[in-house]
Amino acid sequence: MSTATDVACVPQQALEALRAFAAGDMCGRCLPCPIATRQSIAMIERIIEGQGEAVDLDRLARVSTELIDAARCPKGEEAAKRLGEALASPEFVRHVEGICGSGTCAALTRYRVIPEVCTMCGACQKACPRDAIEGDPYVAWRGDNRPYAIRLEKCDGCGDCVAVCPAEAIERVT
Amino acid sequence: MAKEITLHIDGRPVSVPEGTTILQAAESIGIEIPRLCYFEGLPASGSCRLCLVEIEGQSRLAVSCMQRARDGMAVQTASKRVEASRRFILELIWSTHDGDCTTCEKAGACDLQRYTYDLDVDKEKYGLYAPELIPSDLGDPLLERNLRLCVLCGRCIRACREKSQGILDFMERGMSTIVTTSLNKPLADSGCDFCGSCIEVCPVGCLVERDRKLRGREWEFESAETVCGSCSLRCSQVLDIAHGEVVRARPGEDGYLCVRGKFGWDYLGSDERLRVPLVRNGDALEEATWEEAVSKAAKGLGGAGSVAGVVGPHVTNEAIQAFSDLLGTAFGSKDVTFTGGGVPFGVLSTFGDLNALAGVADVEKAKKILAVGPALAEGYPRARLAIKRAVDGGAKLIVIDSDDSELAALATVHLKPRAGSEADVLTGIAKALVEGDLHNGDAVAEVQGGSAAVETIRGSSTPETGVEPEKIAEAAKLFAKGKGVVVSSALSCEILSRSGALLLLTGRRRRALMPLHPSANPWAGVLLASAEAGGEPKGRYVLGADPAGSLPTTDFLVVQDLFLTETAKKADVVLPLRALAEEEGTVVGTGGKLVSVPAAVPSEIPATWQVLAEVAGAAGKTLPYGSIRDVSKAVKGAVSSAAGALQFPSLNGGGDPGEIRPYRRFDLPEPSWVARSQIRDGGVAPEIRTATEEVAA
Numbered sequence: 018m019s020t021a022t023d024v025a026c027v028p029q030q031a032l033e034a035l036r037a038f039a040a041g042d043m044c045g046r047c048l049p050c051p052i053a054t055r056q057s058i059a060m061i062e063r064i065i066e067g068q069g070e071a072v073d074l075d076r077l078a079r080v081s082t083e084l085i086d087a088a089r090c091p092k093g094e095e096a097a098k099r100l101g102e103a104l105a106s107p108e109f110v111r112h113v114e115g116i117c118g119s120g121t122c123a124a125l126t127r128y129r130v131i132p133e134v135c136t137m138c139g140a141c142q143k144a145c146p147r148d149a150i151e152g153d154p155y156v157a158w159r160g161d162n163r164p165y166a167i168r169l170e171k172c173d174g175c176g177d178c179v180a181v182c183p184a185e186a187i188e189r190v191t
Numbered sequence: 192m193a194k195e196i197t198l199h200i201d202g203r204p205v206s207v208p209e210g211t212t213i214l215q216a217a218e219s220i221g222i223e224i225p226r227l228c229y230f231e232g233l234p235a236s237g238s239c240r241l242c243l244v245e246i247e248g249q250s251r252l253a254v255s256c257m258q259r260a261r262d263g264m265a266v267q268t269a270s271k272r273v274e275a276s277r278r279f280i281l282e283l284i285w286s287t288h289d290g291d292c293t294t295c296e297k298a299g300a301c302d303l304q305r306y307t308y309d310l311d312v313d314k315e316k317y318g319l320y321a322p323e324l325i326p327s328d329l330g331d332p333l334l335e336r337n338l339r340l341c342v343l344c345g346r347c348i349r350a351c352r353e354k355s356q357g358i359l360d361f362m363e364r365g366m367s368t369i370v371t372t373s374l375n376k377p378l379a380d381s382g383c384d385f386c387g388s389c390i391e392v393c394p395v396g397c398l399v400e401r402d403r404k405l406r407g408r409e410w411e412f413e414s415a416e417t418v419c420g421s422c423s424l425r426c427s428q429v430l431d432i433a434h435g436e437v438v439r440a441r442p443g444e445d446g447y448l449c450v451r452g453k454f455g456w457d458y459l460g461s462d463e464r465l466r467v468p469l470v471r472n473g474d475a476l477e478e479a480t481w482e483e484a485v486s487k488a489a490k491g492l493g494g495a496g497s498v499a500g501v502v503g504p505h506v507t508n509e510a511i512q513a514f515s516d517l518l519g520t521a522f523g524s525k526d527v528t529f530t531g532g533g534v535p536f537g538v539l540s541t542f543g544d545l546n547a548l549a550g551v552a553d554v555e556k557a558k559k560i561l562a563v564g565p566a567l568a569e570g571y572p573r574a575r576l577a578i579k580r581a582v583d584g585g586a587k588l589i590v591i592d593s594d595d596s597e598l599a600a601l602a603t604v605h606l607k608p609r610a611g612s613e614a615d616v617l618t619g620i621a622k623a624l625v626e627g628d629l630h631n632g633d634a635v636a637e638v639q640g641g642s643a644a645v646e647t648i649r650g651s652s653t654p655e656t657g658v659e660p661e662k663i664a665e666a667a668k669l670f671a672k673g674k675g676v677v678v679s680s681a682l683s684c685e686i687l688s689r690s691g692a693l694l695l696l697t698g699r700r701r702r703a704l705m706p707l708h709p710s711a712n713p714w715a716g717v718l719l720a721s722a723e724a725g726g727e728p729k730g731r732y733v734l735g736a737d738p739a740g741s742l743p744t745t746d747f748l749v750v751q752d753l754f755l756t757e758t759a760k761k762a763d764v765v766l767p768l769r770a771l772a773e774e775e776g777t778v779v780g781t782g783g784k785l786v787s788v789p790a791a792v793p794s795e796i797p798a799t800w801q802v803l804a805e806v807a808g809a810a811g812k813t814l815p816y817g818s819i820r821d822v823s824k825a826v827k828g829a830v831s832s833a834a835g836a837l838q839f840p841s842l843n844g845g846g847d848p849g850e851i852r853p854y855r856r857f858d859l860p861e862p863s864w865v866a867r868s869q870i871r872d873g874g875v876a877p878e879i880r881t882a883t884e885e886v887a888a
Binding site: 038040043044045046047048049051052055056059076079084086087088089135175 | 279
């Protein structure tokens with residue numbers, strides 16, 4: 018599992034910060050803090066999964082401003098402020114639009130095979146856990162080879178194909 | 192007197208004593224600040240954050256239930272910023288509150304519902320978060336805990352700590368916080384005594400009485416204030432009535448009911464209640480009209496020749512008075528046995544009047560408390576609460592109990608004698624008082640036989656009880672001075688007479704003795720001061736008592752009771768009886784004062800004094816009463832003229848009750864309604880362990 022410090026994605030950082038707050042400093046004894054944190058975690062999880070909506074951004078913004086007033090202790094206030102700082106980044110809006118700027122949110126990341134570079138070795142197809150790559154390995158005497166291509170509706174953006182490609186023939190499209 | 196300060200709330204000036212919170216100050220001028228966790232009478236926790244207000248010149252919002260008002264402060268309770276914060280919190284609560292107001296019992300009395308309406312809150316703002324993980328009913332007897340509705344205000348936790356066993360707390364932590372018992376065990380396995388104090392403070396529908404479910408909405412309730420009739424403490428009680436039936440009981444002014452008061456009223460509407468008279472036809476009891484039954488009763492008793500009465504301690508003074516008048520006027524009998532025991536006579540013959548009887552307020556204010564008797568805290572939770580409050584306030588507690596009971600844990604000195612020798616411990620304390628010259632010589636000298644008794648005590652030998660003499664001496668020293676009371680769950684004459692002796696020795700004669708009795712009107716025995724037991728009667732009228740097996744057979748038996756008791760099954764005529772909650776009248780309270788009880792619950796059964804007057808009428812005689820007021824007047828006269836002697840009780844032997852009052856003695860089972868109540872079915876109310884038929888000397 019990645020931590021807040023080693024991931025470049027802003028929503029993921031915000032999520033980890035909230036999770037760390039929930040697991041650590043938060044006592045849960047005054048009302049707004051635990052509920053707001055639980056709700057915020059759920060919303061950011063949705064956003065990272067590519068299911069975020071514009072209304073989630075409003076709700077998160079509301080948590081980040083109102084929790085400063087509503088929280089009893091500086092810990093809750095601090096958590097709200099950190100969330101507010103994260104929301105100030107354009108990355109949240111981009112995620113809701115379907116783009117993860119750092120390419121670390123798997124659900125928002127898509128790849129394509131560059132046909133000019135592909136050697137048609139078939140390593141990507143073997144590595145794909147979702148069976149999202151179609152195509153046949155190169156056989157010289159055959160004329161009906163299907164070139165390798167990623168079916169976006171099956172792809173979950175895990176990036177395993179990129180790791181195994183010997184020719185660097187797979188690139189990120191979003 | 193605290194200094195007065197003046198501040199402005201929403202532009203209106205208000206003067207309050209220094210130390211008042213902003214919330215209380217606002218309330219004093221009719222401004223209600225929304226709150227969920229704050230509850231008057233419980234310590235504030237400041238956790239729900241709904242009561243936040245804006246104070247001019249302060250950047251942060253202030254928690255008005257905790258922050259004290261200061262002179263010159265300007266407070267806004269409903270500014271834009273405050274309302275935004277409040278709305279935010281309510282939206283968040285709705286994201287965890289899996290409830291539907293249309294079927295929620297609390298609808299109409301729910302604080303969350305009211306604030307949501309007032310601010311027109313968007314309930315779906317944050318969606319509902321995984322409530323299916325939490326059970327909607329934890330399955331406890333008597334009350335439902337639906338944690339899906341919990342708003343984590345913590346009121347129940349504080350109420351349980353303040354008034355009861357302190358078994359609830361926030362469990363888990365952070366986002367998983369829930370309010371429950373340790374290890375989330377069922378209430379019954381957690382030491383809960385089911386007083387329901389948690390229900391009274393719950394702002395939402397999370398804690399609800401089971402027996403009120405689906406029997407009416409809050410706005411349909413008509414409330415009637417009365418006193419609980421489940422024991423001699425007679426706590427104030429409010430009965431909520433919907434569609435002609437009691438559906439809920441709540442504490443009255445006193446703010447506390449035990450399980451009997453809170454849940455033990457269900458017998459009132461029981462299907463087993465007697466509602467129409469029954470008359471004997473051969474082996475069977477058949478339904479009859481009131482006229483038939485009354486005339487048959489009058490004829491049967493009139494024809495029997497000699498008649499005796501038995502009356503229980505659960506009826507009003509007026510019923511007892513009219514009963515005694517009926518037997519005297521219509522059947523020429525003075526033979527009336529009161530099954531509530533002779534405690535009031537013991538008090539009269541020791542202290543001279545009933546002023547010596549103490550109430551819970553006296554115990555709460557006491558500085559020295561001597562508690563004696565078995566299972567006192569368990570059997571009489573209100574007495575336990577009074578003692579606990581006094582101890583929390585610095586009172587010293589001496590407990591005489593052969594068990595390591597709940598009360599013993601609170602005690603400064605716990606005297607643990609062999610079972611059965613509690614009375615001897617009291618004698619030991621009396622001796623230690625005299626030997627240590629700790630008794631109040633002047634006060635004792637005023638008591639008839641007092642000085643002689645002191646000498647007798649001085650010369651007596653200390654009885655062997657299994658308690659170290661040093662501990663008895665310590666108890667004597669502790670008890671000697673200060674406002675003191677004796678609380679006794681034992682009604683044995685030995686224990687009560689020795690308690691009386693201790694109080695006289697220390698010069699405490701007013702509001703100093705609290706005998707605990709499992710019925711509502713046990714001191715009403717004084718109304719029958721002129722009763723006499725005659726020979727074996729041929730006819731008998733039993734009113735609100737169930738002596739069953741110990742009742743000798745008579746030619747004719749009339750029984751008037753709530754249920755078809757074992758005694759009633761043997762009767763020739765059975766008449767229905769109003770319960771205490773249904774009957775207007777009085778009971779004899781602490782200090783010998785008369786306590787009015789209203790007819791809180793409507794009943795189709797005629798008032799008891801009227802039934803008795805009808806029986807007299809059918810026998811050709813008239814009771815001198817035109818209305819309940821006339822009966823009350825007679826009661827007042829009889830109670831106020833009850834007097835005895837200020838006389839030192841004997842410390843030798845038991846003092847046979849027969850020496851004081853020629854009583855017939857009967858075995859009395861648990862009151863018929865307790866056995867028929869859900870509190871017994873559920874096994875949640877401990878039986879009161881006292882012998883009721885004994886008389887204090």
